Amino acid sequence: MTDPIQPPPKKNPLNRSWVSTIPPAARSRAALGLTAAAAEGRFMLQVCADCGATQYPPRDACHKCLSIDLPWQDIIPTGELLAETTIRATTDIYFRDRLPWRAGTVRLDAGPPMICHIHGDVKPYARVRLINRLDRSGQGVILALPEKDTPNMADDPHLRAISSDPSHRRVLIVDGRNPNTPDFAKALKDAGAAMILIGLSEDWLPFQGRKALEDVGAQIIPLDVTDTKSLQRLAGEFGGKIDILINNARYIRPGGVIDRTDTNLAARELEVNALGLMRLAQALGPAMCSRTADGTNSAVAWVNILSAWALANEPSFGSFAASQAAALSLSQSLRAEFRASGLRLMNVFVGPTDDEWHQPLPPPKVTPAAIARDVVRGLHGGFEDVFCGDVAKDLNERFRRNPKVLEREMTGGGV
Amino acid sequence: MSTLANLASNIADGSVKVVDLTHTLDPDFPVIILPPEFGQCARFRMEEVSAYDHRGPGWKWHNISMNEHTGTHFDAPSHWISGRDVPMGAVDEIPADKLVGPVVVIDCSEGAAQDDDFELTPQIIEAFEAEHGRIPEDAWVLMRTDWSKRSGAAYLNMASDGPHSPGPTPDAIRLLVEDRNIRGFGTETVGTDAGQGAHYTPPYPAHYILHGAGKYGLQCMCNLDQLPPTGAMLVAPPLKIKGGTGSPLRVLALVEN
Numbered sequence: 219m220t221d222p223i224q225p226p227p228k229k230n231p232l233n234r235s236w237v238s239t240i241p242p243a244a245r246s247r248a249a250l251g252l253t254a255a256a257a258e259g260r261f262m263l264q265v266c267a268d269c270g271a272t273q274y275p276p277r278d279a280c281h282k283c284l285s286i287d288l289p290w291q292d293i294i295p296t297g298e299l300l301a302e303t304t305i306r307a308t309t310d311i312y313f314r315d316r317l318p319w320r321a322g323t324v325r326l327d328a329g330p331p332m333i334c335h336i337h338g339d340v341k342p343y344a345r346v347r348l349i350n351r352l353d354r355s356g357q358g359v360i361l362a363l364p365e366k367d368t369p370n371m372a373d374d375p376h377l378r379a380i381s382s383d384p385s386h387r388r389v390l391i392v393d394g395r396n397p398n399t400p401d402f403a404k405a406l407k408d409a410g411a412a413m414i415l416i417g418l419s420e421d422w423l424p425f426q427g428r429k430a431l432e433d434v435g436a437q438i439i440p441l442d443v444t445d446t447k448s449l450q451r452l453a454g455e456f457g458g459k460i461d462i463l464i465n466n467a468r469y470i471r472p473g474g475v476i477d478r479t480d481t482n483l484a485a486r487e488l489e490v491n492a493l494g495l496m497r498l499a500q501a502l503g504p505a506m507c508s509r510t511a512d513g514t515n516s517a518v519a520w521v522n523i524l525s526a527w528a529l530a531n532e533p534s535f536g537s538f539a540a541s542q543a544a545a546l547s548l549s550q551s552l553r554a555e556f557r558a559s560g561l562r563l564m565n566v567f568v569g570p571t572d573d574e575w576h577q578p579l580p581p582p583k584v585t586p587a588a589i590a591r592d593v594v595r596g597l598h599g600g601f602e603d604v605f606c607g608d609v610a611k612d613l614n615e616r617f618r619r620n621p622k623v624l625e626r627e628m629t630g631g632g633v
Numbered sequence: 634m635s636t637l638a639n640l641a642s643n644i645a646d647g648s649v650k651v652v653d654l655t656h657t658l659d660p661d662f663p664v665i666i667l668p669p670e671f672g673q674c675a676r677f678r679m680e681e682v683s684a685y686d687h688r689g690p691g692w693k694w695h696n697i698s699m700n701e702h703t704g705t706h707f708d709a710p711s712h713w714i715s716g717r718d719v720p721m722g723a724v725d726e727i728p729a730d731k732l733v734g735p736v737v738v739i740d741c742s743e744g745a746a747q748d749d750d751f752e753l754t755p756q757i758i759e760a761f762e763a764e765h766g767r768i769p770e771d772a773w774v775l776m777r778t779d780w781s782k783r784s785g786a787a788y789l790n791m792a793s794d795g796p797h798s799p800g801p802t803p804d805a806i807r808l809l810v811e812d813r814n815i816r817g818f819g820t821e822t823v824g825t826d827a828g829q830g831a832h833y834t835p836p837y838p839a840h841y842i843l844h845g846a847g848k849y850g851l852q853c854m855c856n857l858d859q860l861p862p863t864g865a866m867l868v869a870p871p872l873k874i875k876g877g878t879g880s881p882l883r884v885l886a887l888v889e890n
């Protein structure tokens with residue numbers, strides 16, 4: 219079993235906060251396939267289309283027959299620990315601060331031996347489960363876990379380093395008026411969050427949800443993503459205390475381009491959904507980036523709830539979908555800007571949600587509880603991309619297969 | 634001394650006081666809320682362009698955005714469908730001499746303190762006139778409710794059946810417009826109409842009747858408790874926006890001590 223992490227003591231104000239460092243990030247282009255799979259928490263390797271050999275490490279030509287047709291496939295992630303070592307000295311500045319570190323070789327049941335990090339509860343020569351996850355440099359790495367869950371296994375330093383675990387951490391949920399906020403607050407509390415802050419815009423309007431949020435123990439603070447001043451005030455008060463930010467601010471109205479007669483609603487959609495993200499990041503991003511090595515409750519993840527229509531436009535909500543595409547693109551820039559700090563940016567893509575604006579749409583619709591569950595699952599996995607619900611998953615698959623075919627289907631060309 | 638030289642020295646020595654009837658334009662100031670499927674009134678927003686920094690080393694300035702009807706603001710006749718064809722009905726067309734003029738203040742603060750839906754009625758207007766004389770032609774009439782002292786959610790006072798705030802009845806507005814031929818009507822609430830004004834006939838009678846007759850509106854004002862019932866002078870020039878249906882503005886009153 220793993221020793222459980224204790225709630226961190228209050229910081230000693232005389233000590234300098236640890237500065238962010240990241241593990242080595244250099245990879246070949248072929249190896250980025252591992253990273254792409256890790257972004258969604260999938261265990262994938264190249265499998266030769268000609269001879270069927272499973273490849274590791276990732277490469278450009280088959281190790282058996284030299285074929286260059288090596289598509290990535292989901293692989294059964296089990297194997298056996300062959301050899302291991304515990305690293306006690308290194309010149310690498312990231313691992314130097316985290317020693318000792320356990321690493322070794324696992325023989326995958328699917329064939330090749332793999333170099334991996336090893337969870338503390340794995341016994342010598344034991345059967346293991348492998349996971350492919352993003353390390354703090356944002357690159358895919360393999361971690362060997364015990365075959366069966368062990369007590370407190372999430373608190374193992376190897377696993378904690380690659381997850382965005384909410385336990386002991388302080389969370390800001392941006393938009394208290396979003397109907398999904400109570401489920402988010404509850405799910406994060408159940409996941410062990412130490413403090414939950416919830417933003418509330420326009421306190422001059424009635425807010426029925428207050429009691430439900432306060433019952434979960436959340437603190438409600440003024441925050442409006444369209445108001446730069448409110449974000450500066452928030453950053454001044456709480457900038458150094460936010461470990462996980464969940465941006466669930468959303469403005470949505472039906473309509474595309476010419477079935478509207480002005481750009482006002484579109485401006486508001488962009489103000490909240492795209493520029494709101496930008497304002498939040500300008501106000502809170504730098505402080506979060508500076509606190510990614512700040513002990514047990516270090517800054518660890520930035521979460522955006524996006525519509526899956528960011529991938530391909532749904533014309534009945536065409537203008538809203540455009541704002542989601544803008545937010546997605548901004549999130550990619552932000553991810554790059556976070557990279558040097560190790561702060562993880564996770565996008566949770568959702569299909570039509572079960573709320574007033576999607577009322578005329580047929581099911582399936584995503585419930586707030588399902589989104590909350592996937593947010594926590596994504597944080598535990600340290601993912602970059604989570605697709606929540608059947609609609610979002612299906613859209614993602616079709617997007618990968620052929621974006622143009624998907625566009626044609628979404629815009630009225632399908633059967 | 635000339636009239637204006639006199640006025641200048643009276644302002645300087647405090648015998649004429651300048652009262653500011655304007656709320657601060659602030660992102661947190663409430664705006665009128667319509668059902669979500671309608672277009673909405675933009676809140677006041679301010680983005681720094683530079684602040685003595687790399688974006689402009691020696692100066693600070695902001696880009697601002699808002700609706701014509703955000704904060705303390707002026708309603709021109711063209712704001713309402715009844716006033717769409719009124720000549721000189723947009724803010725840029727209103728003659729300059731209409732922007733400065735006499736003002737009377739009807740104190741409804743006691744009633745509004747008792748009843749959120751307090752109505753200004755013809756009886757109240759007539760009782761006011763019995764005490765202070767007939768409302769002069771082409772004067773501004775302001776309804777004092779002390780509503781401006783409310784803040785937060787108490788200002789719009791939204792309930793599930795809509796907002797509750799005081800305002801004039803259709804008959805009161807008809808009396809002021811058709812009989813007294815006033816210049817305009819002003820309030821401390823978010824509109825010239827009562828919160829429940831949609832349920833009168835015609836709906837929103839102050840907007841409908843005032844603007845249909847080419848009269849003006851002022852709303853979201855404060856400090857009306859510093860004005861005398863009669864005898865003050867109102868200075869209320871909206872921005873000269875081409876075709877504008879209203880504008881945020883600084884409303885001042887000159888009050889003789």
Ligand SMILES: [Zn+2]
Nearest residue numbers: 266269280283
């Ligand atoms: Zn092969």
